[in-house]
Ligand SMILES: Nc1ncnc2c1ncn2[C@@H]1O[C@H](COP(=O)(O)OP(=O)(O)OP(=O)(O)O)[C@@H](O)[C@H]1O
């Protein structure tokens with residue numbers, strides 16, 4: 346951390362200079378932060394699809410599943426990070442513990458989103474699809490899921506943004522991502538507060554969240570040309 | 578041909594929706610299932626394409642037991658139209674219509690060409706093809722629903738209250754177009770409705786169901802109106818069934834009187850032959866309305882559109898006695914206007930004359946005539 350000494354100013358506005366001085370570290374943190382935010386959501390969605398379908402298909406599955414997933418979501422992230430290693434037979438501070446925790450959160454959030462998205466498909470449409478001769482699987486992928494896309498993408502946006510901030514929390518327990526910037530900021534606040542890394546961390550997290558959110562919005566628009574027709 | 582053989586459906590909660598139903602829906606004809614809400618119409622219909630499985634009895638389509646056919650395969654060969662059309666909101670109109678051909682693996686281009694043909698056939702503007710369902714009115718969506726059901730040219734069509742969610746004017750239009758389409762296509766159709774007027778208008782035969790899923794009567798519309806089997810059917814068929822039965826009564830040729838006419842735009846005649854009413858026609862001798870000489874203002878010198886009484890309906894030569902009687906009753910002059918099939922004026926007829934024709938048709942009319950015993 347020799348570079349720290351050369352950073353003359355501790356003013357919050359100096360974050361850009363701080364970034365330029367530590368570009369390669371910061372960028373690698375940003376990169377891992379991005380992956381940690383995105384991959385668990387993708388895996389979460391893949392797991393949530395069949396579970397959400399189950400909850401929709403067999404209505405009695407819905408209430409317990411929603412309660413269970415709701416429960417997972419109420420566990421504080423730090424607690425979940427700590428609980429994961431013993432539960433999954435990992436050493437503590439294993440790099441896998443954070444993605445596992447985030448995947449659990451994503452599943453918890455998205456099961457409900459998928460189930461509600463499928464419930465948003467009108468019963469008439471489902472009946473018509475069946476009557477026309479769709480088999481259950483074809484009906485799911487070609488009728489129910491495409492119509493549920495707007496609800497599901499709304500859920501994805503929430504999950505992604507939430508993950509960006511939870512990943513940052515994991516940085517404070519030593520995982521290498523943008524969260525480290527906050528740790529650094531606190532560690533270097535010896536005589537007075539040392540703002541630049543903290544502000545940089547906030548700026549990069551917000552930018553990342555905005556970009557990911559925008560990507561999902563664009564994806565949604567591409568997948569649902571029919572929604573434009575609804576709005577106009 | 579669709580044959581119900583002692584078909585029953587008892588839902589898991591014990592509700593008997595259909596009870597020992599026996600009937601045949603003949604090929605190429607429209608069989609209407611009608612009855613009060615909850616009498617098992619939808620259940621009966623859905624057992625045909627196995628959306629619901631019967632708990633007893635069997636259903637045969639052309640002597641093939643439907644339960645012996647793979648359900649999805651069976652359904653692709655049966656057109657199905659429901660009340661709110663049930664279109665796929667995420668597919669364009671053309672792709673909605675082509676749904677079944679796509680499922681059957683028809684080449685995309687060919688499926689779309691066929692869909693386009695059907696879109697026009699059901700009376701939709703071809704420009705709608707690229708729209709989404711939410712951009713169409715309810716009546717238009719319903720037409721798309723019919724087109725979608727027809728796309729794979731299935732021999733059998735099932736229709737569950739397809740026209741009941743649209744306003745009466747559009748409903749009437751859709752019914753007329755449906756009848757025209759059916760006269761070309763000759764599908765075997767089972768049509769569900771709770772509206773007895775619709776049943777009578779559309780059905781080649783009508784099955785009246787009573788709550789509990791019992792068949793009360795299966796008959797042609799004319800029979801149903803003139804000879805309901807019991808109080809329930811009589812009550813369901815309605816109070817003015819005597820009048821409505823005239824829909825099915827035709828006479829070879831109505832003897833008409835010549836009617837004095839004046840052409841639109843011509844000078845107003847100074848006097849009328851019979852009373853104050855004069856029939857106004859256009860240049861092609863098509864009736865436009867009635868003119869009342871007693872109500873003219875001094876500035877009324879030539880016949881103009883706003884002077885006309887247009888309330889009267891027209892009777893077509895060779896049409897039903899109901900039409901003829903209605904033409905008389907709705908005409909301000911009391912004389913019903915009779916036109917030929919291309920709409921040009923033939924002459925007029927009076928209500929008394931139509932009633933005379935009705936009396937003559939009555940079975941045993943000769944004995945009754947003159948005694949007046951059946952009249953009030
Ligand atoms: N899934 C079900 N479980 C239990 N009972 C049912 C079920 N579906 C229908 N029923 C009952 O079966 C009876 C017949 O229902 P059905 O839907 O066939 O009536 P319908 O004649 O189509 O009525 P409507 O004119 O109101 O559409 C009703 O009493 C209804 O409550």
Ligand SMILES: [Mg+2]
Pocket residue numbers: 618619620
């Ligand atoms: Mg029904």
